[in-house]
Amino acid sequence: MAEEEDLETPLIAELYKPPALLSIAQLKGPLLYAIETYPVTIIVGETGSGKTTQIPQFLYRAGWTSDGSQIAVTQPRRIAATSVSARVAEELGCQLGQEVGYSIRFEDVTSAKTKIKFLTDGLLLREMLVDPLLKRYSVVMIDEVHERGLSSDVLLSLLKKVLRARKDLRVVVSSATLDAEKFLGFFAPDDGETVHGKSREEYGCIISIEGRTHPVDTFYLSSATNNYVDCAVDTVMDIHANEPDGDILVFLTGREEIDDAIDMIADRIVDLAPGSKTLQPLPLYAGLPTDQQMYVFQPAAENTRKVIIATNIAEASVTIEGIVTVVDCGYVKLRAYNPVLGIERLNVTPISKASATQRAGRAGRTKPGKCYRLYTESAFEALEPATFPEIQRSNLAPVVLQLLNLGITNLIRFDYLSAPPSKLVVRALDLLFSLGALDIHGRLTKPLGTRMAELPLEPMLAKALLNAPTFGCLSEMLTIAAMMTLQGTAFVSHSGNQKMMEKARRKFAVKEGDQITLFNVYQSFMMIGQQSSQWCQQNSLNFKAMQKAVSVRKQLRNYLERMGIQELVLSGSDVMRAGGMEMTERVQRCLTTGFFAQAARMQSDGSFKTVGGETTLWAHPSSMFFHRKADWVIYHEILETKGKIYIRDLTMIEMDWLTEYAPEYYKVKQR
DNA sequence: GGTTAGCCG
Numbered sequence: 001m002a003e004e005e006d007l008e009t010p011l012i013a014e015l016y017k018p019p020a021l022l023s024i025a026q027l028k029g030p031l032l033y034a035i036e037t038y039p040v041t042i043i044v045g046e047t048g049s050g051k052t053t054q055i056p057q058f059l060y061r062a063g064w065t066s067d068g069s070q071i072a073v074t075q076p077r078r079i080a081a082t083s084v085s086a087r088v089a090e091e092l093g094c095q096l097g098q099e100v101g102y103s104i105r106f107e108d109v110t111s112a113k114t115k116i117k118f119l120t121d122g123l124l125l126r127e128m129l130v131d132p133l134l135k136r137y138s139v140v141m142i143d144e145v146h147e148r149g150l151s152s153d154v155l156l157s158l159l160k161k162v163l164r165a166r167k168d169l170r171v172v173v174s175s176a177t178l179d180a181e182k183f184l185g186f187f188a189p190d191d192g193e194t195v196h197g198k199s200r201e202e203y204g205c206i207i208s209i210e211g212r213t214h215p216v217d218t219f220y221l222s223s224a225t226n227n228y229v230d231c232a233v234d235t236v237m238d239i240h241a242n243e244p245d246g247d248i249l250v251f252l253t254g255r256e257e258i259d260d261a262i263d264m265i266a267d268r269i270v271d272l273a274p275g276s277k278t279l280q281p282l283p284l285y286a287g288l289p290t291d292q293q294m295y296v297f298q299p300a301a302e303n304t305r306k307v308i309i310a311t312n313i314a315e316a317s318v319t320i321e322g323i324v325t326v327v328d329c330g331y332v333k334l335r336a337y338n339p340v341l342g343i344e345r346l347n348v349t350p351i352s353k354a355s356a357t358q359r360a361g362r363a364g365r366t367k368p369g370k371c372y373r374l375y376t377e378s379a380f381e382a383l384e385p386a387t388f389p390e391i392q393r394s395n396l397a398p399v400v401l402q403l404l405n406l407g408i409t410n411l412i413r414f415d416y417l418s419a420p421p422s423k424l425v426v427r428a429l430d431l432l433f434s435l436g437a438l439d440i441h442g443r444l445t446k447p448l449g450t451r452m453a454e455l456p457l458e459p460m461l462a463k464a465l466l467n468a469p470t471f472g473c474l475s476e477m478l479t480i481a482a483m484m485t486l487q488g489t490a491f492v493s494h495s496g497n498q499k500m501m502e503k504a505r506r507k508f509a510v511k512e513g514d515q516i517t518l519f520n521v522y523q524s525f526m527m528i529g530q531q532s533s534q535w536c537q538q539n540s541l542n543f544k545a546m547q548k549a550v551s552v553r554k555q556l557r558n559y560l561e562r563m564g565i566q567e568l569v570l571s572g573s574d575v576m577r578a579g580g581m582e583m584t585e586r587v588q589r590c591l592t593t594g595f596f597a598q599a600a601r602m603q604s605d606g607s608f609k610t611v612g613g614e615t616t617l618w619a620h621p622s623s624m625f626f627h628r629k630a631d632w633v634i635y636h637e638i639l640e641t642k643g644k645i646y647i648r649d650l651t652m653i654e655m656d657w658l659t660e661y662a663p664e665y666y667k668v669k670q671r
Numbered sequence: 672g673g674t675t676a677g678c679c680g
Contacts (some may be wrong), residue, residue, distance in 0.1 A: 077678060105680055122679035151679065254676060287675055311676055333676035346676060390678095398680085456680040488675070498673090555680095606672070620672045641674070648674090 007188040008495045014095055021484060023210050024050040031055060031064050031207060035170050036141065036544070038204045039163050039196070043174040045209035047316070048360060051174050052143050053088050056116045059139055060092075061100075062172075071136040071152075074121040074608065075133055076149050077317050078104045085109075085118040092116075107552045121151035125158075129454065133162055133405060140170040146179060146354050147316070149388040153417050155400060158406070160187055160415060167196045177354040179386050186417055202417045214319070214364040216326075220377040222320040228329040228374045229257050229338040233264045233370050240279055243370070246324030246349035247306040249314060253333045253348050253358055258309045277303050284310035284318070284598060289492060290544070296320055315358050319365065326363040328356060330375040330383075336393050339427040341615060342598075344395070345640035352387045356380060389418040396420060396428040397459045404444045405453035434597060434665045435463045449565070455559055457481060461636075464594025465556065471586040474560075475567050476519055479585065480618050482553035483518035484636055484649060488622055509624050512584050513633065513651035515591060517624060522549060589661070592653050595634040596662040600647060601655075602630045608647065611658075611666070620648040632658075 002159050024031075024045070034041045044052045053435060056071050057339045065071060075081040092100055100119040110117055119127075121142065127134070135142060139303035140159060145152050159171050173183050188203040189195045194670065225231040252258050265281040268404060269651050272278060282296050297320060300306040308320060312332050334349045351359070356373065363369030391399070400411055408414055411425050437449035437459060444450050452462040468477035483490060491501050508520040512549035527533030536543040542553055557567055581589075592599075600608035600617055602625070608617040617638065619625040625633065636649030659666045 120679060126680055145677095149678070240676075254672095285675090286677065313677065315677090317677080337674075348676090402680095485680095618672065620675095639675085644672085646674075657680090 005415075023212070024054045027052075027207060027209060028058055031459055034207060035059065035064075035172060038202070039169070039198065039602045040173065040184065040204035042180040042204065042206045044170060044176075044178060044180045046175070046211035047358070048212045048361075049209040050212065051209055052084055053633055055141065055172065055174075056088060056518070057092060059362055060115055067138070067347050070114060070136055071116045071139045071141070072134070072137045073116065073118045073141045074143060074152070074155065075118060075363055076144050076152060078120055078142075079317055081120050084105075085116075087117075088116060106555065111596050121149065121155055122589045125151055125155060126456070128158060129402070129405060133166055135166075138168065139172060141169045141174060143174045143299060144176065144182065144316070146175040146177040147171055148387050148418070149389040150399065153389055153391045154403070156183070156417055157188065157415050161245075163187070164195055168466060177359065177386055179354075181210075182636055183417075184272045207405075213361055214366070214368045216364040216368070217370045218360055219370065219372045221373070221382065224376055224379060225374055228252075228342060229261050230264075231374050232309075232327050233261055233268070235374065236265060236279070237268055239325055239327075239372070240277075240305060240307075243325065243382060245305070246321045246369075247300060247308065247320070247324045248325045248327060249320065249362055250307060250309045250327040250329075251314065251499070252309060252311065253331050254311060254346075255285050255287060258311070261309050262609060273347055276280055277305060279307055280304050281307045281309060284308050284314055286311070286313050287458070291325060308574075312355075314362065315355060316529075319362075321366065323362055323365065324367060324369040326369070326610070327358055327369040328371060328373050330356070330361045330379070334342075334388070334393070337423070339423045341638075342395070343638050343640055343645060348386075350379075350383055352385060353383045354386045358381060365563065369496050389504055391416065391626065392418060392420050394423075396424050397431050399443075400425065400428040401432060401449075401453045401459055404438070404442075405450060406516050409442070432459060434662065435459055435594070437463070441633050449453060451563055455556065457485070457556070458543050458599070460594040461485075462594075464591050465560075467593045468590050469565060471590040472588045473583060474565070476583060476587050478553050478560075478567060479519050479522045479549075480515050480551040480591075481556060483522055485514065485550055485552050486545045487637070488620075489542055490518065490549070490650060490659055491542050491622070492542045501540045504617045505624075507539065510584070511628070511652070512588060513625065513630075514623050515636075515651045516584055516587060518649075519587070522546075522553075526550075529562065541626055578600055588651055588653055589657055591651050591659045592634055592657045595636065596658050596665060598635050598638065598647075598666070599632060599653070599658055600635060601632050608633070617645050617647045620646040621648050623648060625650045629654075654669065 043051050048334055056073050059071050077170045081102045081104050085100055086096055089096040089100040094100055097109040098113050100115040100116045102125055103110055104120050104416045142152055144153055163169055163171060184206055190198045191200055236248055252261060262283055265279060269279050280300055283295050284293060296308045330351055331348050332351050333346045336345050336347050361369035363371050369611050403411060408505045412422055431444060437445060437452045439445055451466055452459055455462040462485060465481045467476050468474040491505055533543040536546060600610050602608050630652050632653050632655045634653050635647035638647050
């Protein structure tokens with residue numbers, strides 16, 4: 001086919017140079033020596049080097065847990081914590097939950113015998129609230145720090161402090177990229193200073209480990225493309241025509257691009273010579289229903305080559321057998337946060353070198369592979385070495401709350417690995433102050449502020465929930481809080497089935513808005529649906545998400561009970577009329593006490609304006625106010641997509657409630 | 672007017 005022969009921008013080869021490194025087994029001695037000698041050891045090794053599974057076992061066998069302490073190994077994702085722990089338990093020949101276990105939210109598979117514990121980094125942060133010096137651990141290993149996630153960044157800062165207080169603690173930091181010097185420099189004492197008698201040079205060391213992956217030949221475009229989706233499709237067809245067997249993995253940035261690419265490939269398959277090997281294009285993104293995600297793991301049919309077109313989900317958390325070729329568009333969607341408007345948006349951003357390497361590595365898991373980068377080599381050279389830290393582009397209110405609760409008072413001068421813009425910190429402090437979590441000196445209030453910090457909820461929702469008893473709607477707010485944490489995943493939404501979904505949603509809808517509609521969904525699931533998956537299917541509901549809501553609700557209720565707040569179940573007429581107010585109104589008022597800063601008023605054209613009047617917002621199509629009229633509302637989330645700002649989870653309120661429940665916040669704006 | 676990169680407590 002001529003079309004594929006003369007690609008506008010032909011691909012040129014770049015030779016792969018295997019690094020001369022030692023394998024993990026050969027490094028056992030040096031690793032144990034380093035961890036014994038230095039407070040901090042930085043491990044550099046690609047996924048597949050065995051660092052995550054082997055190092056904890058080395059430490060365990062070398063006696064690091066013989067005094068009854070444990071080894072903690074953190075992972076950024078739940079799926080990694082569970083699967084790695086299962087493998088280590090198998091290698092050590094023990095039952096999972098005995099010597100080796102894992103702990104993630106809602107699942108604690110550990111026991112008194114557990115010596116090696118895998119857990120998510122977010123959960124270790126939570127543990128620090130109860131045990132700030134992490135006394136139960138002799139070694140803490142933080143894995144995948146190169147991803148620069150919010151939790152792992154904060155953990156590293158906190159561990160630096162803990163190391164100052166605990167001479168016996170050892171920290172192992174593991175990264176897939178060569179930014180080890182930065183991490184080591186962060187932990188080490190300043191020049192001329194010492195910690196526990198150790199100088200900067202004596203404080204830590206770096207060990208690099210060889211990966212167990214196969215070499216990957218990398219190709220670049222000779223000149224840049226302005227349409228990487230078209231280019232990806234061309235490249236796939238070209239590979240299919242010219243390369244031997246083996247599946248293809250294509251990285252694009254989102255669902256829309258993936259669907260487009262799949263349609264284009266499907267069109268081109270028709271043109272393939274009769275009887276020749278065919279292509280099976282498969283999408284993979286997180287929003288896809290689980291059963292459809294599973295197709296990518298099934299081997300291709302006879303005489304068929306699989307092409308998996310995926311988002312970043314395939315970069316780290318998912319491993320697919322049989323991939324020998326990777327096509328990398330060079331972009332990813334990243335969250336950006338505008339602290340002035342408090343708006344999150346998803347930006348298509350060039351990936352980092354670290355990501356590019358990780359993506360290429362996906363081609364070399366079973367045998368030598370090839371990676372086609374849809375950008376020039378000079379564009380690759382110009383990429384940032386590592387991903388822009390999440391702490392510099394997030395809403396920091398939850399982190400600030402947690403740090404304050406750990407006794408860290410100066411958040412501007414806190415020892416960050418990469419400091420967030422001070423605007424983000426100030427915005428977070430402002431919000432927490434207006435919620436009543438901080439006093440004018442920036443200290444946590446008691447009990448409200450400390451309780452908000454303890455709840456595993458975003459601050460606004462935590463505030464509303466803690467206020468619920470005064471409105472006599474704790475039971476309802478527990479349900480609403482649990483449902484809101486699902487972030488719009490309660491209803492299943494695969495393309496083509498939208499009408500059914502709309503119909504299902506209308507069954508639960510009430511005029512007061514989305515939050516009380518979510519309450520109805522939960523109530524029906526429990527009472528009518530009897531928590532069955534079949535009932536969920538009939539009502540276009542996501543069974544897994546509903547089960548999660550049940551768990552979250554239980555967990556929140558337990559937290560509140562420990563704070564001495566009981567869920568009172570009122571009965572009959574009490575529920576309907578307590579305080580001379582309908583339950584719905586009490587819930588609406590209660591929500592206002594948490595979300596007053598996110599109020600908007602509907603205009604005659606159906607759009608919304610914020611209180612200041614400067615920003616135009618639109619109800620998200622999943623909201624009932626996408627169609628219906630409202631006046632004032634509070635909203636849960638605000639997000640920007642394709643230049644349009646949407647608000648999600650809306651509840652009707654009255655304007656007077658804003659000044660009633662947040663007089664300070666609205667005082668200035670009234671004048 | 673028409674939707675959601677990914678992950679965590």
